[in-house]
Amino acid sequence: MANDARVAIIGLGYVGLPLAIAFVEAGLEVVGVDASDGRVTELRSGASPIDDITDERLRAALDHGLRIALPAEAALAEADAIFVCVPTPIDRAKDPDLRPVIAAAELILGSLRPGHVIVLQSTTFPGTTNGPFREVLERSGMRAGVEFDLAFAPERVNPGDPASAARQVPRLVGATTPAATKRVAALLRNINDSVVEVSSPDVAEFAKILENVFRNVNIALVNQLALLCERMGIDVWEVIDAAATKPFGFMRFQPGPGVGGHCIPVDPYYLAWRARQFDFVDRFVELAGDINLAMPRHVIDLVAEALNERGKAVRGARVGVLGVAFKPDVRDARNSPAADVIAGLVGRGAVITYHDPHVPAFRAADGSTFDSHPLARVLDETDAVVILTGHRAVDWEEVYATADLVVDTVNNSRGREVRPRQVLRLGAGWAVPASTA
Numbered sequence: 352m353a354n355d356a357r358v359a360i361i362g363l364g365y366v367g368l369p370l371a372i373a374f375v376e377a378g379l380e381v382v383g384v385d386a387s388d389g390r391v392t393e394l395r396s397g398a399s400p401i402d403d404i405t406d407e408r409l410r411a412a413l414d415h416g417l418r419i420a421l422p423a424e425a426a427l428a429e430a431d432a433i434f435v436c437v438p439t440p441i442d443r444a445k446d447p448d449l450r451p452v453i454a455a456a457e458l459i460l461g462s463l464r465p466g467h468v469i470v471l472q473s474t475t476f477p478g479t480t481n482g483p484f485r486e487v488l489e490r491s492g493m494r495a496g497v498e499f500d501l502a503f504a505p506e507r508v509n510p511g512d513p514a515s516a517a518r519q520v521p522r523l524v525g526a527t528t529p530a531a532t533k534r535v536a537a538l539l540r541n542i543n544d545s546v547v548e549v550s551s552p553d554v555a556e557f558a559k560i561l562e563n564v565f566r567n568v569n570i571a572l573v574n575q576l577a578l579l580c581e582r583m584g585i586d587v588w589e590v591i592d593a594a595a596t597k598p599f600g601f602m603r604f605q606p607g608p609g610v611g612g613h614c615i616p617v618d619p620y621y622l623a624w625r626a627r628q629f630d631f632v633d634r635f636v637e638l639a640g641d642i643n644l645a646m647p648r649h650v651i652d653l654v655a656e657a658l659n660e661r662g663k664a665v666r667g668a669r670v671g672v673l674g675v676a677f678k679p680d681v682r683d684a685r686n687s688p689a690a691d692v693i694a695g696l697v698g699r700g701a702v703i704t705y706h707d708p709h710v711p712a713f714r715a716a717d718g719s720t721f722d723s724h725p726l727a728r729v730l731d732e733t734d735a736v737v738i739l740t741g742h743r744a745v746d747w748e749e750v751y752a753t754a755d756l757v758v759d760t761v762n763n764s765r766g767r768e769v770r771p772r773q774v775l776r777l778g779a780g781w782a783v784p785a786s787t788a
């Protein structure tokens with residue numbers, strides 16, 4: 352498609368907003384649509400809700416033609432291509448919740464016309480684009496691959512890592528016909544230097560899930576090895592560092608308090624659910640999910656073990672949580688393991704405060720809500736702190752100088768000055784001060 356194509360993006364979050372801005376910066380006319388009034392108002396005011404897009408970049412895009420609309424404003428009819436970037440969550444039973452995707456398809460249905468190009472970009476199970484998504488669109492009486500084109504083109508952005516959003520990162524596209532694949536690939540080449548065409552939406556969907564299952568399984572592997580290392584009295588972090596000196600055939604993954612964000616704790620279950628429809632139990636996916644889901648409980652046990660060292664029970668202990676975002680230096684706290692760690696500690700009778708320079712307010716898994724306190728106050732008013740996210744913006748020197756007891760789940764204490772029996776490390780036991788090592 353030529354670069355005078357008009358593009359509409361449905362869902363302006365971590366994926367849709369950068370996509371909209373990339374198309375505007377490439378000179379295309381773009382309208383972004385979001386179901387949330389709050390999100391629309393925020394974006395129209397030039398305030399970016401995500402770390403990777405600065406307010407200045409958003410405002411420049413608004414000045415250069417980016418329009419932000421509510422679904423009711425019927426902005427889709429004018430577009431030549433419509434990208435769908437809505438959430439794909441799981442429900443409490445960890446089954447796919449396609450309601451946002453179906454709602455987006457129903458929204459398009461009202462505006463669908465011959466020649467339209469529809470691209471689903473939300474991560475989902477293989478068979479979604481050609482299955483339930485297509486079925487809604489074809490209620491129009493028009494057929495995918497005949498009157499309109501239909502494709503899946505997954506997103507690879509890794510929030511907090513600007514390199515992941517670079518033009519050089521290859522992206523995949525698979526449509527219902529080879530001609531449609533070429534059409535969508537041409538459109539994407541406006542914003543990306545390397546577009547890889549695959550034979551169907553199913554392949555593109557499966558490839559995206561494979562990427563995330565790969566991460567989830569490997570994180571589970573090192574998490575399990577961390578538990579083994581604790582029993583064996585071996586430092587898992589040193590083991591991983593040592594293994595990572597191999598220049599081929601090994602890829603480094605880190606243990607931690609669990610997995611978070613919109614992707615890794617969610618997407619593998621889309622595949623597991625789909626596999627069951629083919630009488631196939633995806634044991635790797637289920638096992639990895641199980642191991643990673645259990646990590647917050649292990650962190651709670653580590654906090655109990657650390658308090659025990661000081662002759663304290665968890666009940667009544669004041670515990671400070673450092674970092675509730677699901678990874679360092681971002682404000683994204685969706686599905687963060689901190690939600691389960693805090694709920695579990697509250698359940699055992701601990702009194703929780705937290706500090707996170709990026710997340711001003713946080714809701715734990717039991718529904719209790721907290722506001723971020725200044726670091727000094729958390730350090731002063733608690734018996735122990737547990738580090739769940741190693742944000743660079745935290746004054747770690749102050750943490751280790753002030754805290755009596757630290758549970759370190761992310762290897763934050765490595766190389767720092769610590770006191771004997773001050774820091775209990777996930778996967779490694781009590782940190783040994785350099786002077787006595």
Ligand SMILES: NC(=O)c1ccc[n+]([C@@H]2O[C@H](COP(=O)([O-])OP(=O)(O)OC[C@H]3O[C@@H](n4cnc5c(N)ncnc54)[C@H](O)[C@@H]3O)[C@@H](O)[C@H]2O)c1
Binds near residue numbers: 363422
């Ligand atoms: N966040 C990531 O790092 C990442 C990376 C790759 C792929 N993905 C995938 O991209 C998709 C979107 O994820 P995200 O992180 O951008 O989500 P998000 O929650 O940040 O943004 C989604 C936006 O869609 C809006 N929305 C929801 N339903 C809507 C509807 N029916 N119509 C219009 N707007 C609607 C929401 O209000 C929200 O603003 C998911 O499938 C996710 O798995 C995410």
